[in-house]
Amino acid sequence: MLKQILSKLPKKVPKSDTSDSAQSDSGSATTFANVFQCSNVGVAISNKLNAVKRVSSVVFPASLSAGVEAVDPHISFKDVSNIQKQNLFISKLNLCCTVYDKNCTEKDVKHQTLVELVDFVSSGSAKFTEPSIAAMCKMCASNLFRVFPPKFRPSATGGETEDEELMFDPSWSHLKIVYDLLLQFINYNALDLKVAKLHIDNAFIVRLLDLFDSEDPRERDCLKTILHRVYGKFMVHRPFIRKCVSNIIYRFVFETERHNGIAELLEIFGSVICGFALPLKEEHTIFLCRVLMPLHKPKSVGSYHQQLTYCVLQFIDKDPTLASTVITGLLKYWPVTNSQKELMFISELEEVLDATIMTEFQKVMVPLFRRIACCLNSYHYQVAERAHLLWNNEHIFDVVSQNREVILPLVFTALIHNTQNHWNRAVLNQTENMRKMLSQMDEELVLACQLKLEEEDSRSSAAAEQRRVTWERLEAAATANIQPIAVAGDVVASPACSVAC
Numbered sequence: 001m002l003k004q005i006l007s008k009l010p011k012k013v014p015k016s017d018t019s020d021s022a023q024s025d026s027g028s029a030t031t032f033a034n035v036f037q038c039s040n041v042g043v044a045i046s047n048k049l050n051a052v053k054r055v056s057s058v059v060f061p062a063s064l065s066a067g068v069e070a071v072d073p074h075i076s077f078k079d080v081s082n083i084q085k086q087n088l089f090i091s092k093l094n095l096c097c098t099v100y101d102k103n104c105t106e107k108d109v110k111h112q113t114l115v116e117l118v119d120f121v122s123s124g125s126a127k128f129t130e131p132s133i134a135a136m137c138k139m140c141a142s143n144l145f146r147v148f149p150p151k152f153r154p155s156a157t158g159g160e161t162e163d164e165e166l167m168f169d170p171s172w173s174h175l176k177i178v179y180d181l182l183l184q185f186i187n188y189n190a191l192d193l194k195v196a197k198l199h200i201d202n203a204f205i206v207r208l209l210d211l212f213d214s215e216d217p218r219e220r221d222c223l224k225t226i227l228h229r230v231y232g233k234f235m236v237h238r239p240f241i242r243k244c245v246s247n248i249i250y251r252f253v254f255e256t257e258r259h260n261g262i263a264e265l266l267e268i269f270g271s272v273i274c275g276f277a278l279p280l281k282e283e284h285t286i287f288l289c290r291v292l293m294p295l296h297k298p299k300s301v302g303s304y305h306q307q308l309t310y311c312v313l314q315f316i317d318k319d320p321t322l323a324s325t326v327i328t329g330l331l332k333y334w335p336v337t338n339s340q341k342e343l344m345f346i347s348e349l350e351e352v353l354d355a356t357i358m359t360e361f362q363k364v365m366v367p368l369f370r371r372i373a374c375c376l377n378s379y380h381y382q383v384a385e386r387a388h389l390l391w392n393n394e395h396i397f398d399v400v401s402q403n404r405e406v407i408l409p410l411v412f413t414a415l416i417h418n419t420q421n422h423w424n425r426a427v428l429n430q431t432e433n434m435r436k437m438l439s440q441m442d443e444e445l446v447l448a449c450q451l452k453l454e455e456e457d458s459r460s461s462a463a464a465e466q467r468r469v470t471w472e473r474l475e476a477a478a479t480a481n482i483q484p485i486a487v488a489g490d491v492v493a494s495p496a497c498s499v500a501c
Contacts, residue, residue, distance in 0.1 A: 073113065077120055085120075086127055092117055093135035097142040107174075114177040121184045128188055130195050136185050137199040143178045145207040148214065151258060167215035179222040186229045197234055205230070205237060209244050212261030224264040231272065242283075245269065246291050253294045262295070266307035273314040280319050288315050288322065293329035301341060309348045316355045323356040324363040331367055339380040346375065346386045354395050361399050369407050373414040376431075381424040388430040391437065404442050412438070412449040 073088070073095035080088050092113050100107040120126055128136070169175060185191070186200075208230075211223055231241055245265055252259040276284055292315075295301065295308050316323050330349060335341035353361070375387035390396055400407050415438075418431040439446045 074109070077116065077125075085125060086129070086132065089117070089120060089126055090132050090135045093132070093139045096139050099142060111174060111177070114174070114181065118177060118181050118184070121181060121188075126188075128185065128191055128196075130192075133192075133196055133199050136181075137204065140178060140182045141204065141207065144175065144182075144211060151215075166217060169214070169216040169219060172216060172218060175219060176222070179219070179226065183222070183226055183229065186226060186233060191233075193234065197236060200230065200234065200237075202237070202240055205241060206244060209241075209248065212248075212264060213259055215260055220261050220264045223261070224268055228268050228271065231268070242272075242287065246287065249291050249295060253297055257298045257300065263304035263307050266295075266304055266311055270307060270310045270314060273311055273318070276318055278318060280315075284315075285319075285322070288312070289325060289329070293326070293333070296330065296333040296345070299338070299341075302344065305344050305348070309351060312348070313351060313355060316352065320355070320357045321360060323352060323360040326352055327356070327360075327364045327368060331364075331371055334371060339378075339383055342375070342378075342380075342383050343386055346383070346390065350390055350393060350396070353390075353399075354393065356399075358399060358402070362403065365403055365407060366410070369410045373411045376411065376414040377417055377422075379423070381427055384418070384422070384424070384427045385430060388427070388434055391434055401441055404445060408438060408442070408445055409449050409452070412446070413453060416450075416453060 073091040075088060077085055077088060096110055096113055096117070098106070098110065100110065126132070208223065208227065212220055214220055214223075227241070231238055248259065248265065249262070252262060273284075292308065292311055295304070301308070312326055316326060327349070330345060330352070334345055372387055372390065375383055378384045378387070391400070415431050415435055418427060419435075422428055422431070435446075
């Protein structure tokens, strides 16, 4: 009870507090004069000593900068200590996440900030911790991942791709810096892949692959390098990347026939196929049969045929038994009315035959040389010339000579037909040279083929004469059986036709 009463009594003010308050009142007039003089000095000192400042949470999301002290991104790396450089690096990355549509002061500041980030990473001072990796991926996603406008230009044919006007992105000067920064980030030697793969995940890779449809060739070239580095560094993502690329090609071949980055994707896979282990997995063989070979079908094959041929040859180098599969696929998609595509197919066929072993060649030589015979008879002189030049290849000539009993009868008829009917003088000269070469290879077989061809010609002539005579008899019988119009009530009996049809 006594304690409660004493607690309600007022407490004495300490002497120190009263003396301090008195001194402050007495000295207020003295110190006020010095405040104005010290204010300018204080501002200058605060700018140097208080470089680390708190900034708004709008610029620095809490999800990315949790536990990291945010730094004013407008400060240069030279003006902060080494301890604060990492935080400043993250702050600048977060600042660059904003995308500006029009030219403005903020866009120029962002451009300068990106240049500073590239220089900072190039110097080796950056340390990619988990917050910085998250900030880097977010910044790249904000600036790079976008939806392209619809394409109004008609899809290119095989021979028209080189004449098309190239389209360039007006914001490339900005995008290039972001791509350079992303490439340096992926190439960073001390990058923690376990942490990085959490942010460079499947969704990130899908959006990255979508950018290959850009019409700017400079952007596709950067993407080619970046995707190749991602494939080489993140082994866990390799099956997913192969699957996504297969889906892109499926849509291109069987649905749209419109995509700007097929050549770059095939160029990446040319080096990927070189790294396939032996024996080849079933997945890789399916990729050849269901993805690469159908790529010969679209009209725009000329824009990526060189890269496609390289990929196919890499498969044959890995497994020579795939040569017959490749030749069968070429014959399946062989062009009938497009001479430019046919020239490309013949060139690819020559390179494939160079790498084909005898057992695989014998599996497909009959349908193959039937197609070559058609090319020899082509009225497009370039196709006919290119088909004749196949025989100048030493390896092809060698395998043909070893299987001449089967191959010569298939092409000899085409050579005789060229001699009698072809309009181009250069093709006629090549045909004569080829006949001489075959005669030197096996003169008896050539004579046998010629006798057989003469017999077939005589039989076909006899059959044609028999048809002519039969039609003449039919015409005569029809003329003899013409009757006047019957009068009502009259019954006209027509004689039976005596001509056996």
